[in-house]
Amino acid sequence: MNVSTSVLRRLNIEALLRHAFTSGTFTAAEAMEATSLTRATVLGLCDELTAAGWIEEVEDSRTAGLSRRGRPARRHRLRSGAGLVIGVDAGRSGYRAMAADLRGTVLATGRRELDPDVVDRELRISTVQDLVREVREASASAAPLLVTVIGIPAPVDTHGRSPIDVGTFWRLMNSGFPEHLDGRVVVENDANLSALAEHGQHLEANMAALLVGERVGAGLIVDGRLLHGALGGAGEMRFLETVLQDDIGAEGVGSLARRWTLESLAAGRESPLLAALPAESLTAVDVFAAAQAGDALARDVLDRIGERIARIAAILVSLLGIERIVLAGAVASSLEPVLVRAREVLPDIAYAPFPELVASGLGRDAVVRGAIEHALTRLREDPLELLESLEPSASP
Known part of the structure; x- marks a missing residue:
């Protein structure tokens, strides 16, 4: 086999495998339309890739109830266990x-x-x-x-x-x-x-995922493409300290919940629920639980976090035209009170159109x-x- 034939054959296999990856069950006709390969080439490659274990033949179109007349079409699919x-x-x-x-x-x-x-x-x-x-x-x-x-x-x-x-x-x-x-x-x-x-x-051409644990980091998809930037710097949030003119920088929900709760307690605010916890073991989970129980200090802390999230969202929308922002991480399931406040604040600090603000449903597995x-x-x-x-x- 000469080099050009070998290269062409690899490209043909690549085209068929790509179709197998992106489709469910397919017939030769469907593969031909997707890959522009001839019927003989598709059928030959299907046999070869089936023998190699990468795809598998399933019930034909008549057995599957998809056709009644004529010769039944052979059907294949990617073998998931390959x-x-x-x-x-x-x-x-x-x-x-x-x-x-x-x-x-x-x-x-x-x-x-x-x-x-x-x-x-x-x-x-x-x-x-x-x-x-x-x-x-x-x-x-x-x-x-x-x-x-x-x-x-x-x-x-x-x-x-x-x-x-x-x-x-x-x-x-x-x-x-x-x-x-x-x-x-x-x-x-x-x-x-x-x-x-x-x-x-949730396919969205312009979106961001904010990991909001101890630190805030952003994953950015713009025009359907993930952004990296020089040295992978796209989405790094260290600029917040300068832009928002404070010493908080890229601190996330976990860090801010502790910081602002302890600062409020030290300033004399009352919170029977949170004051009873050792300062060194206080977590965002404790603050969210206290807010849900009606603790005024905890609710104020979550409002402040929501306002900060709104400012971050306003920056992303202004710079990149982001339409959807998903807050992800271990605390995502508890973030709705924070997002409610962020949605309220956005119209006061930014210009329309405003991004959709939602919490991830993936939890710690995001x-x-x-x-x-x-x-x-x-x-x-x-x-x-x-x-x-x-x-x-x-x-x-």
Whole structure:
């Protein structure tokens, strides 16, 4: 086989695999229309990819009740169990992993909680290694691991690199995972992955996902494309300290809930519920619970957080034309009182049109779900990556 024929054959297989990834069950005619390949080529590749285990033949059109006359059409679909993808959320203290098949069906999950004050590079690497091994084994899948996507709380460029000249935290978070894990490994910013997870559930060309835990980070999708920027800096919120002219900067809901509650108590505000809790163990969960119970101090704190979220939303809308902002993270399910206040404030500080402000329904799984979505998207866009795992007899 000459080189040009080999290249053409790879491109044909890529086209058919891309169609299999993005469709459900398909006939040869449907594949021909989507790929512009001839009928003979489609049928030949279907037989080859079925033998290789990447697609499977299902009941024909007559058996499926889709046709009554003429010769029944053969039907194929991607074999979901042909490959495995793994997503990891390697946070500052919380670590989550998920294994899924090629349709995105979750097969296994795992998690760890570590003290961030004692975590070093080696412990981060070994924790992620253990989690990947754990979910791969628990998935009970013998399929090849095609790609592992790891989300980290640091800016990441399109090559998986973080800035190395801004303190030590980002260097610690981006601990060189690809060198310590098997197969293809992709490193991405956690807020970006949250945006991809939300985008997968609600297709919106211009949207943002705000991770609002201890810090605020934004994943930005503009004109349907995820933004990275130079050194992965798109969505970094350190500019808030300058723009909003305070020392709060990119503090998130967890940090602000503690800060403003303790400041109010120190100033003499009364709150029987919150004053009874040790200051060192106070959490955003406590403040949200107190607000729900009618505590005036806690309600004021949530209003202040809502006002800050509104200002962040106003900035994103003005600069990028964002139409939908999803607040994600562990506290997302409790954020409606904050969002109510943010929606009230927006018309007073910004110009229409105003963005839709909603809370994520993914909870703590937003980042790891986004990692799975990112892995599958990469395979849909470039299924030639699959070909490297094909048996020699089936490879072009």
